[in-house]
Amino acid sequence: MNIKELYQEIILEHGKNPRNLRKTDNFNKDAKGNNPLCGDNVHIYLKLDEKKKVEDISFEGSGCAISMASASIMTDLIKGKEEPEVKEIVNDFLGMIKENPELKSKNLKEDEKTKLMCLSGVKQYPMRVKCATLSWHTLISAIDNTQEEINTEQLG
Amino acid sequence: MSISNIKKEFPIFNNKIHNNDLVYLDSANSSQKPQSVIDRVNEFYTNEFSNTGRSVHYLAVAATNLYENTRSSIQKYINAKDKNEIVFTKGATEAINLVANTFGQKYLEQGDEILITELEHHSNYVPWHFLRQSKGIKIEFAEINDDGEITLESIEKKITSKTKLIAITHLSNVTGAVLPVKEITELAHSKGIAVLVDGCQGAPHLKLDMQDIDCDFYAISCHKMYGPTGLGVLYAKKKWLEQLPPYQGGGGMINDVKKDSITYGDLPNKYEAGTMATAQVIAFDQSIKFLEKIGIENIVKHEQELIEYGQEILRKNNSVKLIGSPKNKGAVLSFTIKGVHPHDIATILDEDGVAIRAGHHCCQILHDKLGIPASARASLGVYNTKEDLDQLNSSINNCKKIFNL
Missing domain, CATH: 3.40.640.10 (Type I PLP-dependent aspartate aminotransferase-like (Major domain))
Known part of the structure; x- marks a missing residue:
């Protein structure tokens, strides 16, 4: 596999100029995650409206191009979706990174799937999978209000 | 035993990594083993x-x-x-x-x-x-x-x-x-x-x-x-x-x-x-x-030459910043590249067969003091050569190219 398949333009671009890298005003859910071996860290802020629709999502943190791009693309794509949809998309993404060849979610449009599949290059780099999945695990932790800091070393 | 062709004592260097010769620059983490061991x-x-x-x-x-x-x-x-x-x-x-x-x-x-x-x-x-x-x-x-x-x-x-x-x-x-x-x-x-x-x-x-x-x-x-x-x-x-x-x-x-x-x-x-x-x-x-058999005096001399050469070429490489410039410096070259996270550097270098380490190297207190979450580190062993450091530099340039620097 060519290294350029991992570092596609879209990843480099999102890594350099991450979307939603800020803190949501009046957020009502949040969670922290960290990858102790790499030092990547992320803090996700969510604002859900009364119908549990994502009114705003943002993140703060630092990390490699893969982890920043993953958080950037994720936050862009989750905005405006409802909580059950969000959970379903997260599971679909994690399933794709882990083993599935493609994304199956009906809650994702084709162009959204294409964008997410740009992160599939990490499958060939087992040490880098955690970089791509950190913000996604942290998002679930925020939604479920587990109050537990996500630690990639303790995830299965 | 001459230090100039010491690499042949280490069978690991017979292997190709991603179809490239192995340039092992992670000896501070762990060194390779000679055949005799x-x-x-x-x-x-x-x-x-x-x-x-x-x-x-x-x-x-x-x-x-x-x-x-x-x-x-x-x-x-x-x-x-x-x-x-x-x-x-x-x-x-x-x-x-x-x-x-x-x-x-x-x-x-x-x-x-x-x-x-x-x-x-x-x-x-x-x-x-x-x-x-x-x-x-x-x-x-x-x-x-x-x-x-x-x-x-x-x-x-x-x-x-x-x-x-x-x-x-x-x-x-x-x-x-x-x-x-x-x-x-x-x-x-x-x-x-x-x-x-x-x-x-x-x-x-x-x-x-x-x-x-x-x-x-x-x-x-x-x-x-x-x-x-x-x-x-x-x-x-x-x-x-x-x-x-x-x-x-x-x-x-x-x-x-x-x-x-x-x-x-x-x-x-x-x-x-x-x-x-x-x-x-x-x-x-x-x-x-x-x-x-090599003699510690020869090892010190060889590694000092390499560390001076490594510092020289990396200092000339703009966007590379060496960490620390101690007068009495041992076999470690830690660095950052502005705009590229150390983990991305390590993954890209690995593709060329260049093995370095990225992270805080179990020194979080030091990295906090330096105000950086992580760094990239090329560390030397007795088997390294100037050619290895040239390859490091050229792979760093490739990394900069991928990141459009």
């Missing part, structure tokens, strides 16, 4: 295996002799006064934990201070933190200067009447700074303070003379010295090993065991409970022989 492990298990020190049969006696030969070789190599000042452990980490447990248990009380530095690896901080929690001791940090060095003055500044132990690295695994351990020891001893030197990086790259440094404890990691994993050495002055309590209890470390009392064995058995890493100890003798 690999063969020795195999030979011991194939033809000579027995446990040591217990049975009287032929193989047991032979294995015990081989095991003790390594102890003698190490004594000679580091110029320790007594063979029994060499204690085998499972690594340098265990060597430091041994001192923290025994010295801490016997001599430290609430309010006592241990002085370490901002350069320390977690293995020379966390064991003292345990004592901070269990005994209420304090840990003080000597501060680095702008060059990433620890000077005698920075140590002196933090010594108080409460300081009981100074625990310092010999050679920083991030900035490469070589600490003036002899001078620090002299200062410490003039104030009645004991000194532990973390020699993980010092031992593979510097000439060792325990009687000259005069430190009380020196921890060695064998797998960083072209030796097997699972093995470390604690050098400790005999007076300490005699005074301190045992570390772990078990077979081999006892003298007499009764229902109501136990007495412990003589040195060094007192600190080597249970079956030790026998094959590793026996093979490590070949690592010492390997180092002796």
